[in-house]
Each structure stands twice: as structure tokens, then as C-alpha cells.
Amino acid sequence: MMKQFFDEMVSNIEARLLDHYTARLRFTLETTRLCQRLYSGTHRVALCGVCAPFDLLNAMGINSCYEEFLGGVFAAAGSAGPFLEEAGHAGFLADICGWQRAVIGAAAKGMMPTPDLMIATSSPCTGGVAAIEHLARTFDCPLYVLAIPPDDSERSVRYLADQLRSMVDFVAAHTGEALDEGRLREAMNKTNEARETAIEMFRLAQRIPSPVRGRDLMNFGLVMPLFFGTEAAVEITQAYRDEYAARLERGIGGEPEERLRLMWLQESIQFKHPLIKMLEEGYQATIVVDELNDVYWEPIDVDDPYVGLARRTIAFPFNGPVDRRLKQIKKLVQAYKIDGAINPCHWGCRQGTGARGLVGAALKELDIPVINLEVDCADARNFAEGQLKTRLEAFMELLGSRRGCRSMN
Amino acid sequence: MYIGFTCAYTPLALIDAAGFTPYRILPMGNAPDMAGQVLHDNLCPHVKRVLDRAFAHDLPELAGLVLLNSCDAMRRLADAWQKVRPDDRIILVDLPLTSDDSAVSYFGQELSRLAETLSQWSGRPVSSEAVAKSIEKYNQLAVLFGSLRQGLGNGVVRGGAAYLQTLYNLAVTKPFHETYRMLKGVMEEMKNPCAGYDGVPIFLFGNVLPDPEALGLFESCGARIVDEDLCTGSRVFTPIEIREGSEEIFPQLARGLLRRTRCARTLLPGHPGVIAEEVLARAHACQAQGVIACTAKFCDPYIARIPGVREVLRKAGLPMLQIEGDCTMRSFGQHRTRIQAFTEMLRG
Numbered sequence: 001m002m003k004q005f006f007d008e009m010v011s012n013i014e015a016r017l018l019d020h021y022t023a024r025l026r027f028t029l030e031t032t033r034l035c036q037r038l039y040s041g042t043h044r045v046a047l048c049g050v051c052a053p054f055d056l057l058n059a060m061g062i063n064s065c066y067e068e069f070l071g072g073v074f075a076a077a078g079s080a081g082p083f084l085e086e087a088g089h090a091g092f093l094a095d096i097c098g099w100q101r102a103v104i105g106a107a108a109k110g111m112m113p114t115p116d117l118m119i120a121t122s123s124p125c126t127g128g129v130a131a132i133e134h135l136a137r138t139f140d141c142p143l144y145v146l147a148i149p150p151d152d153s154e155r156s157v158r159y160l161a162d163q164l165r166s167m168v169d170f171v172a173a174h175t176g177e178a179l180d181e182g183r184l185r186e187a188m189n190k191t192n193e194a195r196e197t198a199i200e201m202f203r204l205a206q207r208i209p210s211p212v213r214g215r216d217l218m219n220f221g222l223v224m225p226l227f228f229g230t231e232a233a234v235e236i237t238q239a240y241r242d243e244y245a246a247r248l249e250r251g252i253g254g255e256p257e258e259r260l261r262l263m264w265l266q267e268s269i270q271f272k273h274p275l276i277k278m279l280e281e282g283y284q285a286t287i288v289v290d291e292l293n294d295v296y297w298e299p300i301d302v303d304d305p306y307v308g309l310a311r312r313t314i315a316f317p318f319n320g321p322v323d324r325r326l327k328q329i330k331k332l333v334q335a336y337k338i339d340g341a342i343n344p345c346h347w348g349c350r351q352g353t354g355a356r357g358l359v360g361a362a363l364k365e366l367d368i369p370v371i372n373l374e375v376d377c378a379d380a381r382n383f384a385e386g387q388l389k390t391r392l393e394a395f396m397e398l399l400g401s402r403r404g405c406r407s408m409n
Numbered sequence: 410m411y412i413g414f415t416c417a418y419t420p421l422a423l424i425d426a427a428g429f430t431p432y433r434i435l436p437m438g439n440a441p442d443m444a445g446q447v448l449h450d451n452l453c454p455h456v457k458r459v460l461d462r463a464f465a466h467d468l469p470e471l472a473g474l475v476l477l478n479s480c481d482a483m484r485r486l487a488d489a490w491q492k493v494r495p496d497d498r499i500i501l502v503d504l505p506l507t508s509d510d511s512a513v514s515y516f517g518q519e520l521s522r523l524a525e526t527l528s529q530w531s532g533r534p535v536s537s538e539a540v541a542k543s544i545e546k547y548n549q550l551a552v553l554f555g556s557l558r559q560g561l562g563n564g565v566v567r568g569g570a571a572y573l574q575t576l577y578n579l580a581v582t583k584p585f586h587e588t589y590r591m592l593k594g595v596m597e598e599m600k601n602p603c604a605g606y607d608g609v610p611i612f613l614f615g616n617v618l619p620d621p622e623a624l625g626l627f628e629s630c631g632a633r634i635v636d637e638d639l640c641t642g643s644r645v646f647t648p649i650e651i652r653e654g655s656e657e658i659f660p661q662l663a664r665g666l667l668r669r670t671r672c673a674r675t676l677l678p679g680h681p682g683v684i685a686e687e688v689l690a691r692a693h694a695c696q697a698q699g700v701i702a703c704t705a706k707f708c709d710p711y712i713a714r715i716p717g718v719r720e721v722l723r724k725a726g727l728p729m730l731q732i733e734g735d736c737t738m739r740s741f742g743q744h745r746t747r748i749q750a751f752t753e754m755l756r757g
Contacts, residue, residue: 089718095451097709122506126480126674130713137682137717147505147512147676156503159515166511320478321501322488350452350481350709357447358488364613409436
């Protein structure tokens with residue numbers, strides 16, 4: 001059933017792309033193709049933690065994603081509800097992250113792809129490790145654990161780099177295929193190429209007015225790593241870069257009459273909701289950047305990729321002490337000249353939402369107002385639309401009046 | 410001088426060797442709820458109660474704080490503590506997720522870094538010999554607590570699990586010699602037989618349950634705790650094997666800590682979800698008729714694994730009751746009726 005669903009969706013998107021090519025649609029196509037491969041029953045599949053080195057896995061011919069990605073796919077497709085209910089029946093409390101409950105429920109209902117192996121990552125969250133462990137037990141599947149140190153000392157980098165090498169041996173032992181050095185080199189070159197293009201793309205996105213439209217880059221920073229090491233990553237970043245360059249050349253922004261520039265913190269609300277449309281149409285407010293839409297890592301040395309991959313993994317803004325994340329947020333606030341930030345406090349997210357007060361304090365230092373929305377980004381059932389709209393409206397009015405005061409001064 | 414700590418994986422012997430007294434900041438007391446100013450409502454009450462104590466200065470004078478990167482909540486506690494008490498000295502020690510050889514080696518290096526930091530704080534070096542000696546000292550406590558746990562199983566500890574918990578709490582907040590002297594005294598007392606308590610034998614597991622009153626509540630509801638696996642209980646005191654001259658001290662300490670009875674956050678990748686079988690084995694070993702899982706609300710390592718444990722126990726025919734709390738008696742007391750019903754059901 002899932003395979004058929006994604007087969008049809010891929011055909012549909014391919015047809016739409018022929019008619020009207022957009023970077024977002026190209027990105028969606030690749031995301032859907034990944035789902036198609038995950039559910040094909042013929043491709044090798046790994047379910048992982050968020051910080052797994054997907055370019056390394058792509059180089060080994062493993063189709064992989066982090067478990068929360070599928071939780072997001074279910075939510076976006078409007079099908080997460082029954083899976084969340086199933087998880088609840090099995091005793092997984094609603095206090096657990098909705099992405100993780102969705103995949104646990106889907107597994108119980110036989111709606112998850114059958115993994116060949118699993119790779120847990122200690123970062124970004126403890127709950128993710130627990131969910132991966134549960135799935136590994138459910139599928140009776142080999143499990144590898146990557147412990148990601150919180151700091152980037154040489155010792156920590158070496159520890160993680162050694163684990164990555166060992167992970168490659170683990171994968172090879174379970175697939176019977178060793179990592180081809182040529183493919184590894186090629187994958188790292190693709191990763192670096194996508195990185196360079198992404199930097200150009202983000203630079204364009206920072207312009208005033210920004211060429212970004214509200215949903216253009218939603219999930220980009222979280223989902224793109226799944227395509228690292230492949231030509232698809234290069235094509236997607238090029239598509240965005242060219243689209244933004246063209247918009248700027250024509251002198252148009254992503255949204256007409258951009259008035260307020262917003263930053264979206266943490267993860268996106270995946271199910272259908274009217275908030276972004278309301279921001280755009282009602283207040284000419286554009287979400288110009290998501291918190292993770294940035295290149296925060298150095299190019300990977302193709303001659304010694306494991307060290308570079310380890311450094312990149314440790315540099316993930318949600319890894320380790322909150323200071324790393326706060327620095328990243330501050331950097332983006334300044335680069336994108338943000339008026340305000342929206343923080344959907346995903347219920348069940350200890351590492352992200354848990355730091356809400358600290359994030360708020362850091363933004364206050366920069367005189368950037370932030371609104372905290374109490375939501376479960378995976379679960380539409382408890383979405384208090386009216387209340388959230390009212391709060392956002394008040395927030396927009398606040399930002400608008402601040403902007404008005406600034407122009408008068 | 411005291412060094413504050415919060416996690417059962419903390420190397421107490423290392424703190425002792427540096428000339429400090431380890432002081433566990435237990436989530437107890439009457440500090441007002443303040444942590445919500447910095448930490449979200451969805452974070453575990455353990456760290457929030459600890460932070461409440463920091464806000465309220467409900468602590469002895471601390472020479473520093475040792476936190477372990479054991480879970481999201483502990484990491485956020487480290488972040489928040491620095492915000493609340495920016496002048497405190499603090500170190501976050503990374504804790505690997507597994508206990509394989511590379512994890513042991515890495516954690517050994519982390520412990521070495523901790524030793525250097527403690528040396529700076531105390532102004533005197535921490536020698537390997539001193540660490541080995543302190544490990545031996547704490548092993549003595551572990552042996553004494555082992556005997557007490559055995560006594561608890563046999564129903565000869567006066568005051569039962571609540572009293573044992575009082576001893577655990579003293580052992581993690583008082584200097585070694587005080588605890589040692591006290592435990593020796595209790596061992597002497599145990600030689601005089603006391604009237605056995607006839608409650609239903611229960612194995613208790615979970616994370617944070619430091620309030621002796623909570624343990625007493627179980628017994629007032631007809632349960633008899635015959636063994637437990639809690640991070641505020643027996644898990645802190647298990648012997649660490651040291652072999653002189655065979656290896657440097659820090660890897661040995663690291664191995665001992667990582668391979669002692671595990672918190673749910675530590676994995677055996679070859680046996681995913683093995684905590685379920687471990688709980689079953691422990692419950693069988695102490696001849697428990699039922700199991701109570703006691704977890705702090707929002708504790709991901711436990712709440713995500715409880716369904717697996719429940720399933721294994723169900724298949725083995727061993728009933729389980731799950732209790733979630735916020736580290737206060739006001740929440741725990743609400744479970745009285747459920748605990749009573751559970752023990753009545755077990756009595757059949």
C-alpha cells in the first residue's frame with residue numbers, strides 16, 4: 001500500500017515538474033523518491049538517528065532516513081493520527097515525542113519500511129535513541145550506536161571518527177559489501193559541492209526583500225542531509241540558488257511587499273495548518289529562515305573524510321550544550337535581519353523545547369521578540385488553531401508596531 | 410567542601426580522592442517552583458527540582474558541580490544552572506551510550522579530564538593511588554549496602570525500604586567516614602532479629618525516588634519492597650573492580666561505572682530492549698510477586714521503555730504497576746489507591 005502510494009506520488013510530481021519546475025517541487029520529488037525506495041522492498045534500508053552520516057550510507061548503497069523523517073511524512077500526509085493512537089494503546093505516553101510515537105505506532109501496524117539495519121545517534125535526543133532501540137527490537141534488526149560527544153576537542157573528534165569507521169565495518173558486515181573508496185570519494189565531493197551551492201543559496205536568501213517564500217525552505221536543513229553524497233543534493237541546492245537569483249534579478253521578493261522577516265525555530269508543524277498563510281497574507285510576514293537552514297560545517301576532506309564527518313556531526317546546532325544552538329540562532333538573526341521569531345515548542349521534545357527559556361533569553365539580548373507556540377508538530381488532533389491564530393495575530397501586531405516605531409525614528 | 414552531583418554514574422570515588430565530599434542534590438525539600446522560568450514544563454521533574462534548589466540556594470556551600478551528559482534533561486540542567494548561578498564552577502562530563510571498549514576508553518579520558526578539573530578546584534593533584542584507594546573505600550560501602558539489600562529481601566531490615574532509602578540519601582550527601590560508621594552500626598543492629606513484615610514481595614525499578622516517605626507509602630499499602638533498581642538507590646553503590654598494575658586507573662573506573670547496573674539510557678546494542686529481560690531476571694531473583702515501575706514524568710529513557718518491560722513481564726505472568734511522579738509526595742500520594750489495589754490483586 002505504501003509503495004503504491006509513493007509510486008503514484010512520484011509519477012505525479014514528475015509530471016508537475018515538467019509543467020512547472022520549482023526548486024521546492026524538485027526537493028519534494030527527491031523526498032518522495034526516498035520514501036519510494038524505503039518502501040520498495042528491494043532496496044537496502046537503514047533507519048537511523050537524526051545525526052547519522054547519510055552521505056556515508058549513500059556511498060554504501062543504503063537508503064536511509066532518520067526515524068523522525070517518516071513521522072513527519074505521516075503527519076504531512078495526514079495519516080499520523082491512527083499511528084499515534086496505536087502507540088498510545090501500546091503504552092507509549094503522549095509525553096513522548098510525536099514523531100517517535102508515530103513511527104512506533106506505524107511499526108505496530110506494519111506500516112514502516114522493514115529495515116536491514118539501524119543506527120542510533122545519541123544526538124540530538126535521548127528519546128530518539130529509545131525509539132530506535134524499540135524499533136530494532138521490533139524488527140529484530142542489527143543495531144549500531146553512534147555516541148556523539150558534546151564538544152569538538154581533538155579527542156572527541158577522534159572518538160567519533162573511529163566510531164564512524166567502525167560503523168562502516170558494521171554496515172559492510174551486514175550487507176556483505178565493503179565501502180568502495182572511489183564511491184566514498186565521489187560522495188564526499190558531492191557533499192562538498194552541495195555545501196558550496198547551499199552557501200550561495202543562503203546568501204541570496206538573506207537579501208532584503210528575501211527571495212524566499214514561506215514554505216520554500218521548510219524542513220530544508222533537516223531533510224537535505226539525507227541526500228548528501230548524491231547528485232540529488234547538488235541538483236536541489238542549484239535549483240534553489242538559481243530560482244532565488246532569478247527572482248532577485250527580476251527585482252521581486254518571495255512574498256510581495258515583504259514587511260516583516262521571521263525566523264522559525266526548531267522543527268516545522270508538519271500537518272496542514274493555516275498559520276503560515278495567515279502570516280503571509282495578513283501581515284506580509286515572511287519566514288526567511290528556519291533555524292537549521294544554514295551551513296555550519298567545514299568542507300569534508302575527501303582524503304580523510306571521517307574526521308570531517310565527525311566534526312560536522314558534532315557541530316550540529318542541537319548537539320551538546322545549548323550555547324552552540326544559541327550562537328547559531330544569534331548568527332542567523334543578524335545575517336537575516338530578523339524582526340521576530342516563532343518557536344513551536346514541540347511537546348515531547350526535551351532537548352529542543354526544553355531549552356525554550358534559554359532561547360528566549362538569548363533572543364531578548366538581541367531585542368528580538370519570540371512567540372512560543374505550544375504544539376505537537378506531529379499531532380493535528382490537539383492543534384488549537386483558534387488560540388494559536390489569536391496569539392500569532394497579537395505577536396504580528398507587536399512586531400508591526402515595533403517596525404513602525406523604528407521607521408519613525 | 411562539597412561537590413554537587415545529580416547522576417548515578419558520577420564517580421564518587423574520584424570526587425573523594427580529590428579531597429571533596431560528594432553531595433547529591435536530591436530533588437527534595439521545599440524550594441519553591443522556579444525552574445519553569447528557564448526550563449520548559451515538559452522537562453523531567455528531577456532536574457527541575459534540582460534547579461529549584463539552586464534558585465532557592467537550598468544547598469550547602471559547593472566547591473563545584475559535576476554533571477553528566479547522561480540525557481537531554483541533564484544537559485539542559487547544565488545549561489540552566491549556568492544561567493541561574495553563573496558564578497558556580499561546573500563541569501559537564503560526557504557519558505557514552507554504550508559500554509564497549511572504545512566507550513570505556515573515551516569515558517576514561519573524560520574521567521581523567523574530571524580529575525584535572527577537580528585538582529584545579531582543590532589546588533592539589535589527584536593521584537592514581539588516591540583514586541584507587543577511594544574506589545576501595547566506596548567498594549566497602551557497596552558491600553555493606555549489598556548486605557543491607559540482602560537483609561531487605563529477607564525482611565530483617567528494621568524500617569524496610571524506607572529506612573534503606575534514608576541510608577542511601579545519607580551516603581550520597583555525607584562524608585564517607587560518617588556513612589561507613591553508620592552502616593556498620595546498622596549491620597550490628599541487623600544481627601538482632603526483628604519481626605518480619607508480611608507485605609507482598611515487590612521488585613521496584615525506575616529512576617528517581619529519593620523520598621523515604623514514598624517507599625514507606627508502598628509498605629503502608631501492603632507491599633514489601635524486596636529489591637530495587639533505582640538511580641537514587643542501589644545503582645549508586647555497586648563495587649568497581651580494580652586490578653593493581655594491570656591498567657591505568659581511569660579506564661578501570663570508567664569500565665566499572667559503565668558496566669554496573671545500567672540506567673535505561675545506556676544500551677547494549679547487541680540486545681536492544683534488554684532492560685525488559687533484566688527487570689524480569691531481577692524480579693525473579695528476589696522472588697517478587699509483582700513489579701512496580703516508578704518513573705519521573707517526562708523521563709524519556711524510562712517512559713519509552715516501560716511498554717517493552719510490561720510486555721515481557723506480561724508474558725512471564727508477572728504483574729506490573731507503573732507510577733509516574735514529579736518527585737514530590739503530593740503527586741506520589743495520589744497513587745495510594747492504585748498501589749493498594751495492586752497489592753490486593755497480588756494477594757489474590
